[in-house]
Amino acid sequence: MNKKEILIKINQLYKIFGKDTSHALELVKNGMSKDELLEKSNCVLGLNNINLNINKGQIQVIMGLSGSGKSTLIRHLNRLIEPTSGEILFNNTNILDLSIKELTQFRQNNMSMVFQKFALFPHKTILQNVGYGLAIQGISKDVWAEKSVKWINRVGLDGYESYFPGQLSGGMQQRVGLARALATDAEILLMDEAFSALDPLIRSEMQNILLDLQNELHKTIIFITHDLDEALKIGDRIAILRDGSMIQDSGPQNIIMNPEDDYVSDFIKDINRARVIQAKSIMSPTNTKSSGPVISDKMVLEDILQIMSDAPSKPVTVKNEAGKVIGKIAMPNLIEGMKRPKSQGTNITG
Amino acid sequence: MNWFFQFPEMGRSELREFKKSIDFAFRDFSRTYGENIENFFEPLLMFLVWFEKLFINTPWPIIIAGILLLAWLGSRSISILIGTLISFLLIGYFGMWEDTMSTLAIILVATILCISIGIPTGIAMARSDRVQIIVLPILDVMQTIPSFVYLIPVVMLLGIGKVPGLIAVCIYAIPPVVRLTNLGIRLVDKAVLEAADSFGANYWQKLFGVQMPLALPTIFAGINQTIMMALAMVVIASMIGVKGLGLPVLRAVSNQYLALGLMNGLAIVVLAIIFDRVTQKFGLRMQKYRKEIKD
Numbered sequence: 001m002n003k004k005e006i007l008i009k010i011n012q013l014y015k016i017f018g019k020d021t022s023h024a025l026e027l028v029k030n031g032m033s034k035d036e037l038l039e040k041s042n043c044v045l046g047l048n049n050i051n052l053n054i055n056k057g058q059i060q061v062i063m064g065l066s067g068s069g070k071s072t073l074i075r076h077l078n079r080l081i082e083p084t085s086g087e088i089l090f091n092n093t094n095i096l097d098l099s100i101k102e103l104t105q106f107r108q109n110n111m112s113m114v115f116q117k118f119a120l121f122p123h124k125t126i127l128q129n130v131g132y133g134l135a136i137q138g139i140s141k142d143v144w145a146e147k148s149v150k151w152i153n154r155v156g157l158d159g160y161e162s163y164f165p166g167q168l169s170g171g172m173q174q175r176v177g178l179a180r181a182l183a184t185d186a187e188i189l190l191m192d193e194a195f196s197a198l199d200p201l202i203r204s205e206m207q208n209i210l211l212d213l214q215n216e217l218h219k220t221i222i223f224i225t226h227d228l229d230e231a232l233k234i235g236d237r238i239a240i241l242r243d244g245s246m247i248q249d250s251g252p253q254n255i256i257m258n259p260e261d262d263y264v265s266d267f268i269k270d271i272n273r274a275r276v277i278q279a280k281s282i283m284s285p286t287n288t289k290s291s292g293p294v295i296s297d298k299m300v301l302e303d304i305l306q307i308m309s310d311a312p313s314k315p316v317t318v319k320n321e322a323g324k325v326i327g328k329i330a331m332p333n334l335i336e337g338m339k340r341p342k343s344q345g346t347n348i349t350g
Numbered sequence: 351m352n353w354f355f356q357f358p359e360m361g362r363s364e365l366r367e368f369k370k371s372i373d374f375a376f377r378d379f380s381r382t383y384g385e386n387i388e389n390f391f392e393p394l395l396m397f398l399v400w401f402e403k404l405f406i407n408t409p410w411p412i413i414i415a416g417i418l419l420l421a422w423l424g425s426r427s428i429s430i431l432i433g434t435l436i437s438f439l440l441i442g443y444f445g446m447w448e449d450t451m452s453t454l455a456i457i458l459v460a461t462i463l464c465i466s467i468g469i470p471t472g473i474a475m476a477r478s479d480r481v482q483i484i485v486l487p488i489l490d491v492m493q494t495i496p497s498f499v500y501l502i503p504v505v506m507l508l509g510i511g512k513v514p515g516l517i518a519v520c521i522y523a524i525p526p527v528v529r530l531t532n533l534g535i536r537l538v539d540k541a542v543l544e545a546a547d548s549f550g551a552n553y554w555q556k557l558f559g560v561q562m563p564l565a566l567p568t569i570f571a572g573i574n575q576t577i578m579m580a581l582a583m584v585v586i587a588s589m590i591g592v593k594g595l596g597l598p599v600l601r602a603v604s605n606q607y608l609a610l611g612l613m614n615g616l617a618i619v620v621l622a623i624i625f626d627r628v629t630q631k632f633g634l635r636m637q638k639y640r641k642e643i644k645d
């Protein structure tokens with residue numbers, strides 16, 4: 001991976017729900033908060049000056065508490081919701097300027113969506129569900145049926161073509177949702193809490209399916225979740241929303257090591273740091289080899305600890321994917337990495 | 351303080367003038383346009399007469415076979431089939447065959463008319479809140495106004511006969527299809543519609559591919575209600591010249607023929623029950639994909 005190419009550029013996007021939004025927009029631009037706005041003008045602040053660049057071929061996670069505007073933001077990308085002001089550039093065309101006809105084309109060809117509550121068509125078979133995006137483009141049945149069978153098999157539902165969604169379990173239904181979104185070959189995939197309704201085991205399975213597919217397909221995925229473990233597992237970048245504003249947008253390691261403020265710290269305080277922090281985040285940069293074992297820069301703390309416990313005094317050498325030495329880790333680095341950043345309070349009890 | 355105890359009503363002669371002017375205005379209207387309106391409904395009359403003749407002239411075994419076939423296609427139920435057979439045999443045996451055929455013809459035509467006007471109206475209501483606000487009170491009026499009251503202008507315009515009877519039946523019977531079409535479409539899960547939108551479906555693709563199929567069971571409940579109400583209206587419609595089972599009932603009422611009234615009344619009830627069971631069973635079968643969720 002060298003230079004990252006930006007596919008979607010969101011510039012100064014505002015969304016206000018309610019009447020007289022232009023007046024409310026002025027108030028928000030002058031710094032009025034969400035609560036204040038609701039009280040003063042009876043408008044709900046959905047999105048507040050969002051600026052975000054989404055890289056081609058990457059998974060961009062969007063996180064935030066309930067009501068922070070995640071669903072609102074993702075629905076702007078395919079204009080299921082119209083903004084109050086701002087622009088969204090896709091390959092340098094503003095999505096918000098598209099005519100109805102162009103928008104329909106855009107939705108059919110460039111973007112597809114997976115929903116939290118599956119939103120399958122209950123009266124259509126699995127085959128018809130998966131083929132829906134193609135069928136409404138006027139593609140002949142032979143073609144779309146063949147493609148949907150391929151995708152149904154790809155998500156592991158061979159033989160379920162003629163079932164109805166109501167006959168499948170939640171996890172299977174979301175596989176159908178995923179297959180339906182993939183079947184149109186759109187390069188952008190929008191996933192609004194796609195796995196939140198599933199129980200933990202199935203969710204983890206679905207995450208693996210998604211990562212597998214992504215390795216092969218290199219789609220640009222916008223993935224919403226409020227589960228940090230999920231975000232860390234699949235995200236190439238993580239953006240955090242709060243009350244409609246974007247608080248932080250950075251790589252996963254950076255979110256854990258350098259949270260922007262208390263809201264973000266709060267988000268990350270419950271994760272198992274030893275399992276997610278990687279060698280490259282805690283190493284001291286150097287290019288000379290040390291006496292101890294050599295590890296990859298993606299190895300997590302837990303595993304490094306295991307290796308170092310054999311010879312605690314010897315620092316380990318960190319190499320990147322290309323095999324070049326990029327740093328070393330000694331015991332103090334490990335301890336520093338385990339510590340929560342900022343003064344979050346260590347909660348000594350008992 | 352007189353006005354406090356006595357309602358300050360309009361003067362007698364003024365009131366009479368007021369009513370008269372309305373009557374005359376409408377009479378003038380019907381004199382000038384009555385013929386045009388009659389011509390407009392001419393095809394409907396021909397349609398109705400054609401059906402009636404078809405039903406009456408076809409030999410009874412063929413009719414019964416046809417009805418049994420339809421009942422089977424609709425319900426797939428042996429008991430309904432046997433019930434239907436016995437009912438029609440008894441109706442024929444007691445000499446009510448021809449009247450029953452006339453009634454069937456008018457019910458059929460009325461239902462076709464109600465569906466072809468009612469469903470598009472319901473779709474328009476579901477699409478636009480403004481249309482809904484306008485149509486709902488009209489439906490309320492159609493359902494609550496005593497049927498004799500709207501018979502007056504219909505008869506003034508078109509005289510006595512089959513077409514005014516048919517129109518009266520339709521006015522009375524159409525509200526359920528309209529209401530339930532509107533309701534059924536509005537009740538379709540918003541999330542599913544959003545999914546259709548996200549794949550770039552247009553209005554018609556959403557309407558025919560998602561909304562109508564999902565609303566179909568509800569719409570069908572409306573059609574069932576419409577048929578029931580059309581049957582209920584048959585007696586009143588016979589007052590203005592519709593042939594069929596209503597006519598003997600009317601004669602029985604004015605002459606106090608108990609047996610005649612009961613027999614023809616029961617024939618209407620039997621028709622109603624058959625229609626109801628068959629259409630309900632059909633409605634249930636349309637929801638097959640839903641039932642399988644529960645298993």
Ligand SMILES: Nc1ncnc2c1ncn2[C@@H]1O[C@H](COP(=O)(O)OP(=O)(O)OP(=O)(O)O)[C@@H](O)[C@H]1O
Pocket residue numbers: 017018044045046064065066067068069070071072073226
């Ligand atoms: N149609 C609407 N009208 C008015 N307010 C709305 C509308 N849709 C969303 N909102 C408000 O906008 C804010 C953001 O909502 P949104 O659904 O985007 O949150 P979310 O981050 O997706 O939350 P969740 O995790 O619960 O799905 C909330 O305060 C919500 O009440």
Ligand SMILES: [Mg+2]
Pocket residue numbers: 070071072192193
């Ligand atoms: Mg949401």
